[in-house]
Amino acid sequence: MGEVLKKHLKIGVLDLAARAPTRKMFSRIMRANLASIMPQIVGVWCEEAGHDVHFVCYTGSEDLLEELPSDIDVLFVSAFTRSAHLAYAISNLYQKQGTITVLGGPHARCYPEDAQKYYDYVLGITDKQLVHDLLQDCSQQRPYGVALSALRQPAFLPSVEERWRFISATLDKTPTRLKIVPMIGSLGCPYSCSFCIDSVIDYQPLEFDQIREDLKFIRRNMKNPMVGWHDPNFGVRMDDYMSAIEEAAPNASVPFIAESSLSLLSEKNVKRLGKAGCVATLPGIESWYGMGNKSGTGSRQGDEKVLQVSDHINMILRHIPYVQTNFVLGLDSDEGAEPFELTKKFISLTPGAFPESSVFIQIYDDIHVG
Ligand code: SF4
Incomplete structure (x- = not known):
């Protein structure tokens, strides 16, 4: 165990929106628009505790050694598992310089035991108290880091105005007018999809007054605003939200993107969403065999489910221009070629839907970008 740190700290916060250097057009336009919300929140909490924060969202085109100062006391990194190798390499580099490293985000939540081999601290559920306690009393934890988690998700999160310094620095990186502000109005999810880390978190709406204030702030400060709602399941409190x-x-003045389970997207709700400015939604279909509760298909399976989901998605496309349907291929219920054949049938019946899975992303990348 190393020396305990001084009280006024130089802190780095690194959001790994990309996993490697890239010059792809998609990354240049979209990576900054896909920035995570939690690194910005951690940045605000660190500043509130009186520390200096150097915030970087890595989109694949930056030289991180130039962007981040080398004499950082504590470095927070947020990473998905696809960026884990990069996150581990960065920790190694900074640990050698004496920096205390902290990993948060989906990879830390899903694989803490692995991440502890490379980071001094690995964070699960994170709130302001946990961050402040960590900064008051942190030290090198090697060779095996310490896993920390709050008991529950925070009841309040910093406003868009408080995060604005980090949001605008991130969105300045995207070269087009498409600039998506990350917002969140609820945490957790009432559904119980076995593959999802949000399924074990109780659904909890945040303050709707805060959402109103945030949207008004965005309208005052952006010319062509757009919001990406990061709620795991946007539609649970649809009426309050809308x-x-x-x-x-009003009048769709802040277009937005939201992810919602299909069962919550009735035609009445979809019409209201479209009228309010929803330009894209991302319902999870996941499987042609199970999870009928979240897709609103009950016990229907296989061909029957394809037909019902296809009708439903075609209805949504009449009101919302972009619909991305999410699939998880390779669940225990999948066998042989049938899941692929059913997905092919779904695509031909629903040509307006953009199907998303790790398999399809690769095909799309190869054909359209690579
Ligand atoms: S509905 Fe979506 S957010 Fe909710 S548990 Fe399932 S996958 Fe997760």
């Missing part, structure tokens, strides 16, 4: 958006951003 009332807040309609009041604070």
Whole structure:
């Protein structure tokens, strides 16, 4: 165990939106728009504790050694598992310089035991108290780091105004007018999909007044605003949410993207979403065999489920221009070629939907980008 740190700290916060250097057009336009919300929140909490924060969202085109100072006391990194190798390499580099390294985000939540081999601290559920306690009393933890987690998700999160310094620095990196502000209005999810880390977190809406204030702030400060809602399942409190958006951003003045389970996207809700400015939604279909509760298909399976889901998605496309349907291929219920054949049938019946899975992303990358 190393020496305990001084009280006024130089802190780095690194959001790994890309996993490696890249010059692809998609990355240049979209990586900054896909920035995570939690690194910005951690940045605010560190500043509130009186520390200096150097914030970087890595989009694949930066030289991280130039962007981040080398004499950082504590470095927070947020990473998905696809960026884990990069996150581990960065920790190694900074640990050698005496920096205390902290990993948060989906990879830390899903694989803490592995991440502890490379980081001094690995964070699960993270709130302001946990970050402040960590900064008051942190030291090198090697060769095996310490896993920390709060008991529950925070009840309040910093406003868009408080995060604005980090948001605008990130969105300045994207070269087009498409600039998506990350917002969140609820945590957790009432559904129980076995593959999802949000399924074990109780659903909890955040303050709707805060959402109104955030949207008003965005309208005052951006020319062509757009919001990406990071809620695991946007539609759970649909009426409350839509009332807040309609009041604070009337006439679709802040277009938005939201992820919602299909069962919550009735035609009444979809019409209201479209009218309020929803330009894209991402319902999870996941499987042609199970998870009928979240897709609203009950016990229907296989061909029957394909037909019902296809009708449903075609209805949504009449009101919302972009629909991405999410699939998980390779679940225990999948066998042989049938899941692929059913997905092919779904695509031909629903040509407007963009199907997303690790398999399809690779095909899309190869054909359209690579
Ligand atoms: S509905 Fe979506 S957010 Fe909720 S548990 Fe399932 S995958 Fe996770």
